[in-house]
Amino acid sequence: MSAALPRLLHELKQQLLFLSSTVEESVAKVVSALAQRDARLAAEVVAADTEIDNLEIAVEAECLTILALQQPVASDLRFVVATLKINNDLERMGDLAKKIGKNVIYLCGVPQPDVRCDFREIADISRSMVKRSMDAFVNGDVELARGVLEDDDRVDNLKDALYAELRSGMRQHPDQLEALLKLHSVARNLERLGDMATHIAEEVIYMVENNIVRHSNSNG
């Protein structure tokens, strides 16, 4: 092992954390934009996706450099491979935040649909899952990662409840269909954010325990 490897791995972790904090910020902003019908904030989220894409490219390049020049083995190798995969997931989370942002911009331009949907709980849990999955990664905390997996069912149930509410709205107000479908998409994408957080949590458990829990729960 080269003497430089621990430092390079530390820097790689910092780089990934900077990406994840940028993604978390986008998620937080888009959730606020939805709650406050704030199209300007939603537009910021859409614009921030380019930065997220560039950060992902930089993290991947660094992983390749470390693999090529440092040839890490054992837990260091697993860390780099986990970083590659988490990096990919974070970039796609950025895409989801952007998609939600575009829907929020649409929703801000039309009258608020007549439906009693509260997105706060699903938004809060999904956001918290993203944050906790990355905290679990930083600290190699398997218990925290398992907690993220447990929340996946809650998010699914909240999404199903929102879906039911939105469908009932579609039946009663077919003239508001477009806006209700956008809200349907927002619910789905918030749930998918939670899903991506479970991928990260599974990766953390795998990295720490070399124990594949992916696919053993019912998501896939």
Next chain:
Amino acid sequence: MSAALPRLLHELKQQLLFLSSTVEESVAKVVSALAQRDARLAAEVVAADTEIDNLEIAVEAECLTILALQQPVASDLRFVVATLKINNDLERMGDLAKKIGKNVIYLCGVPQPDVRCDFREIADISRSMVKRSMDAFVNGDVELARGVLEDDDRVDNLKDALYAELRSGMRQHPDQLEALLKLHSVARNLERLGDMATHIAEEVIYMVENNIVRHSNSNG
């Protein structure tokens, strides 16, 4: 470089191809199941997802072994990293086929909704994108990969046309809302299959040209 490396990389490619052919088969089956309202075929697709998950785990384990024991560099390293990422995408394509399969099972149990939606074209293009992206990977064929990227807009347009048709159905037949939403989800997931194929195609171009085209098109 160890003398074993070319053989190991060849075997890894075969293993990934076996996974991709399994995924392609699931996609083909679920498309037939949808067209023929064949719940039994759809159930086969749902069941096949476990095999896909296991194949993905095996490919990843092999990548880690090669990275640890063979320490590939340059284009060999890029090939292994591309394999890791494509492997991940293929597993998620399997998840999408499974999701569509579940929707088809639901749709087989209810009357056919009164809507003139033809899924054949979007299904054919998405399937073809999956196949061509993997052919591009096998042959390092950048032109073929670029063709996959070009199809992405066609799939988007077909999805939008299906969405418009389904929305009109929802307005006219609110009593069929549930089935129409399932078809909406099928359209979305077929489009996402095409999206995942573009991820693979982008990865192939990156691998061959070391040229990042990801994020330069408008998907992300």
